[in-house]
Amino acid sequence: MSLFLLLFFCSLSYVASLPSDAEVLIRVKNAQISDPNNRLSNWVISDGHDDHHGDDSLPCKWTGILCNSNSSVISIHLRDLGLSGEFPSGFCRVRTLQNISIADNYFEGAISMQSLSLCSQLSSLNLSSNNFAGKLPGLSPEFTNLYSLDLSINNFSGEIPASFGNLPALRVLRLFGNSLTGSAIPEFFINLTELTHLELAYNLFAPSEIPPAIGNLSNLQILWLTRSNLVGKIPDSICRLKSLKNFDVATNSLSGEIPRCIGNMSSLVQLELYENQLSGELPETLGDLKNLLFFDVSQNNLTGILPEGLASLPLMSLNLNDNRFHGKIPGILAQNRNLYQLKLFNNSFSGELPADLGLNSNLEEFDVSTNKLSGKLPINLCHNQNLGQIIVFNNNFSGDFPESYENCSSLAYLRIHYNNFSGEFPRGIWSLPRLYFAEMTHNRFEGVLPPTIANAPEVTNLLISRNTFSGKLPDEICRLKKLTVLDLSSNQFSGELPKCMTSLMNLQTIDLQDNMFSGKFPSNVNSWIHLTELNVSRNQFSGEIPSQLGDLPVLTYLDLSENSFSGRIPVELTKLKLNKFNISDNNLEGQVPWGFNRDFYVYSLFGNPKLCSSDLKPLHPCPKPRPISLYLITVLGVLAFILLSSILWLHKTKLQASSVKLNKNCRYKLTTFQPLRFNEQDIVPHLTEKNLIGSGGSGQVYRVMLKSGQAVAVKKLWGGNKNSDMDLLFMSEVETLRWVRHGNIVKLLFSCIGEDFRMLGYEYMSNGSLGDILHGAKSARLLEWPQRFAIALGAAKGLAYLHHDCVPAIVHRDVKSNNILLDDEFMPRLADFGLAKPLLRQNSLGEEESVMAMSRVAGSCGYLAPEYAYTLKVTEKSDVYSFGVVLMELVTGKRPNDPFFGENKDIVKWVTERVLDTVDLERTNWIVDPRMNASTCNHKDIKKTIDVAILCTSSFPMTRPSMRRVVELLRDNTTTTPNVK
Structure with a gap:
């Protein structure tokens, strides 16, 4: 009995000597955690407090601490608090601890198996979205209770340890967004029979197949393997996963057919197979997936028709674009009440669209471009007033354009060119308040541009060439202050141009050729400082050519041919740096200015009988001047000889000094x-x-x-x-x-x-690069906020053009401030396309093949998207990330890897952290470049621009907006008026 009492009192003494939970937490905070924002300020033990005899519930009141009913600490939840340091393994000395989450912080370094072994009692461990690196730590057999392990979005490398296959209770395993190698689905994973979530996407795995034994994981609900370097076929055994809700193997190299047994996966809600090399037809059994809401098989080599069964499902999103589908679109698709996204472009669908399409659903995105569709457009596409875009170009649609779209107040993007539409274009569409892009070229529309176009102030691109529009251009067009491209060519417009058009300061392109415009051309054009192209050929303009055209700083394309312009050629035009110049077939007279008196321009001057030139044939020679004295001729001859000798000597000197030597044998x-x-x-x-x-x-x-x-x-x-x-x-x-x-x-x-x-x-761009202005030799010429915003918007438009309007789309791959050049007026030009790649190209058989996989990382440090370094696969979302970095540079004035941010931080983390810490940027001027004049800074607009930048630099590519959307956000989210004068 005495021995028993001795052991009992010894154990009581040992327990009493153990540190309290509060003491453990304080020690870890002080030794292993950096808290720069003081978010754990209430983790304190007051003076004189005796933890062993005082309030045992003290830690339960602290930030991020959760206790059970006995006041024992069971969870530490420190997500997104701006903390840093090494892995705080000391937390696991809290005996009752079950859950740790330190996600979305800045913890870093390697994690050893030894330090992690302290945590074997845990049920869940979440270390996601930090900077942990090195190999994944092995897990000892003692981790018998661990049901959730989240190590995603870090920098872990190497293969997945085999010990991960010995976790009998594991239900959730998230390793996506790292640099892991080896097999994507190791064989030992098959032992994890309790798994419900297996998320391994965005890693640098070796080419590997989906193992047939995957069908043994019968409890799986989420299988996420996007960009995991998968090859081979999708095994039929996948169909045994009847609990699977999300099957995502997008952006891999899977081939073969979609398993016909896929209809057995009765729980599927989301099926993402896009951007692979799948072939064959869509299985009819897809119609058995009654719970399916999201279906995307775009960018494959699939053929056949759209099955009736699939079209009858209550899908929210149906993406079949960039395949080889044909046949008619089933009418039952129109009965879907959930459909908001329909993308069928770049196929060979034919026939008419279902007449009631849009009537029963809140359709938002609609793109059926580049097919063989015909008939009329459904009148109910915008029935529920959510439709943002109508894209139907390159089809055979005909008939009137539906008048019902006049009430589509949500419509922002309209592309209906290259069809056979006819009749009067509905007037109400011209006044839609959100419309910013309208392209309807190459149809047979008629009618006029009504004055109500003033009610569409967001319009930037108005492209209506190759139709039969007529009448005068209304003065109200001058209300479109954001207009950049105006193409009215090849129509029947007449009358004089509104003089107020010179107030449209953002115009870059004006194309009015092949109309019946008449009268004098507006003379006060100095405000067109961004105009690069002016084409008014084949009209009836008269009067003199405005001399102010010669003052436009970026005008490179000028075609005034086949009009009735008269008078002399303004000598001011010789100041322009023209790539295209044509003033032929007018009534111009007098001597050709010296700058145009060259053979290169002779065809641009034809058809003006009263023009003369002593050098250009067949133009009439100009009247000879009165003869001068023999003495003066002699003096001029001597001077000419001296001048010529000097020029020849200088030229010889330059040749000798040249860094590239010329010789007769060089080709x-x-x-x-x-x-x-x-x-x-x-x-x-x-x-x-x-x-x-x-x-x-x-x-x-x-x-x-x-x-x-x-x-x-x-x-x-x-x-x-x-x-x-x-x-x-x-x-x-x-x-x-x-x-x-x-x-x-x-x-x-x-x-x-x-x-x-x-x-x-x-x-030549006289102001160098944006990088020079912000960080380099030209930083003395700093830009104020309106100029910076104009640069951001212009660069965004350039990238959007590459991504959305080029065929095939082009990815720049090296977007940075040094590759954004600035002209005389500080307007931006994207440059340096040495790393640019098309997303798709055609092989010798006319088949599209992917060229997105790169053999090495390309780009510039500080601008690379996080997934780029370990996937080596290019998408346009990589450019979006880099552009987001440029936006942050424009606001902060700092380099992407400025030492100011501190160790292991870049501009993205620094800005994101600061924005999360404050709502009022005006009181935190240290975020905004202090070199900008405060009076020019609209802090509300700057905050919104930063919000766009944060969207662009999201860790996950799929959550980044498209560049087309970025342009919308920049344009819609700012009240700053770009002014680059």
């Missing part, structure tokens, strides 16, 4: 992409040290003045051997830019290939 291949008149001899001798304006990883950039007076930027790439890395960059840039035409993308003027070098010539 060049010069290709021009714009109408410029020069040869390699006009370029190469000027690539000297004094003309050097920049040097980068791919080569050196020079400023060269052509004989025409135009300045060009010439990039001479390092090296130049065929098939070298630099040669590949050269070819990529040429192939990308030779066809691109957009006001916010730099123009490629020419390329030149020599035996030992490669050169590219671009329009």
Whole structure:
């Protein structure tokens, strides 16, 4: 008995000597956690407090601590508190602890198996969205109670430890968003028979197949394997997973047919198979999935028809785009009450759309472009007033455009070009309040542009060419202050242009050719500072050509031909840096100005009988001046000889100083992409040290003045051997830019290939790059907020053009402030397309094949999307992330990896953390670039711009907006008026 009493009192003494829960928590806080925002400020033990005899419930009142009814700590929940440090393994010394979550913080470093072994009593452990690195720690056999393990969105690498297969209670395993290698689904996973959630997406796994034994995991509800480098076929055994609700294997290299037994997976709610290499037809058994709401098989090689059974399901989203489907769209699809997203574009569907489509559902996104559809559009597409976009271009639709769309107040994006629509275009559509993009070219519409167009102030692009619209252009068009592209060409418009059009300061393109406009052209055009293209050819304009056109800073395309312009050619036009110039077939007279008195321009001057030139034939020679004295001729001859000798001597000196030597045996291949008149001899001798304006990883950039007076930027790439890395960059840039035409993308003027070098010539941007302005040599010319916003919006439009309007779509892959160039008026041009890639291309058989998988990481540090480094697969969402970084640069004025942010932090984490900590940016001016004049800063608009940046830099690509959406958000979420004067 005495021995028993001795042991009893000894145990009581041991228990009494153990530290309390509060003491353990305080020790861990002080030793293993950094709390810069003081979010754990209430974790304190007051002076004089005796934890062993005082209030045992003290920790239960602390931030993030949850206790049971006995006041014992059972959960530590410290999610998203801005904490950092190493893995706080000391928490596991709390004897009653069951759950730890430190997700969405900045913890880092490796986690050893030894430190994790302290936590074997846990039921759940969540370390997601931190900066942990190194190999995944093994788990000892003592983890018998662990049912949820979340290590997602970190930097873990290496293979998944085999010990993960010895967790008998594990139901939830999340490892997505790391850099894990090895097999995506190791064999030992099959032992985890209790698993309900297996989420392994976005890792750098080796090519591996879905094992047939996957069917043994009968309790699985979520199987998420997006971008997991899966190959081979989807095994039939997958059909045994009757509890599976979400099956997502998108963006892999899966091939073969969709298993016909898939109808057995009766619990499926979401089926994501997009962006693979699947073939064959859609199984009829898909119609048995009565719970299916989301179905996406886009970007595969699927054929056949859309099965009636699938169309009859209560789907919310149906995405079949970019396949080879054909046949009619089943009428039963129109009975769906859930459908909000329908994307069938880039297929061969034919026949008419179901007449009641949209009547029963809240349709928001509708894209059936590039098919063989015909008949009339359904009149009820916007019945429930949620439709944001109608995209039906490249089909055979005909008849009247439905008048019912006049009431579609939600409509923002309309693309119906290349169809056979006819009749009067509904007037009410012109006044939809959210409409910003309207493209209806190549139809047979008629009618007028009504004055009610003033009620659509958001319109930026109005493209209605190749129709039979008529009448005068209403003065109310001048109310469209955001208008950037106006294309009314090939219609029957008449009358004079409204003089107020000169108030549309954002115009970049005006195309009025092939109409019947008359009268004088507006003269006060100085406000068109962004105008790059003006085409009014084949009209009836009269009067003099406005001399103010010569003052437009970025005008490069001017076509005034086939009108009745009279008077002299304004000498001011010679100041323009024109790639296209045509004033032929008018009534112009007098001597051709010296700047146009060259053979290159002769065809642009034809058809003006009263023009004269002493040099250009067949123009009439100008009257000879009165004869001068023999003495004066002699003096002028001597002066001319001296001048010529001096020029020849200077030219010889430049040739000797040139960094590229010319000789008779050297061969060049010069290709021009714009109408410029020069040869390699006009370029190469000027690539000297004094003309050097920049040097980068791919080569050196020079400023060269052509004989025409135009300045060009010439990039001479390092090296130049065929098939070298630099040669590949050269070819990529040429192939990308030779066809691109957009006001916010730099123009490629020419390329030149020599035996030992490669050169590219671009329009010269006098203000350098945005990076120079924000961080570099030109930072003295700092931009105020309205200019910065104009740069952001312009660059966004350029990227949106690449992603959504190019065929195939183009991914830039190196979006950064140094690759956004600024012209004389600080308007942006995206540049440096050496890393750009098309998302899809056609092989020799005319089949589309993916080119998104890259052999190496490309891009710039600080701008790379987190998934890019470990997937090596490119999507447009990688560009969106980089653009979000640029937005943050514009607001903060700081580099992406500025030392100011502290160790292991970049601009994304720093800005995101600060925005989460405050609502009022105006009182936290240290976020906004202090070099900006405070009076120009609209802090409400800046806050909204930062919100867009945070959306763009989301950790997950699927949650980032498209660049088209980014343009909408920037335009809609700001009251700042861009002004770059």
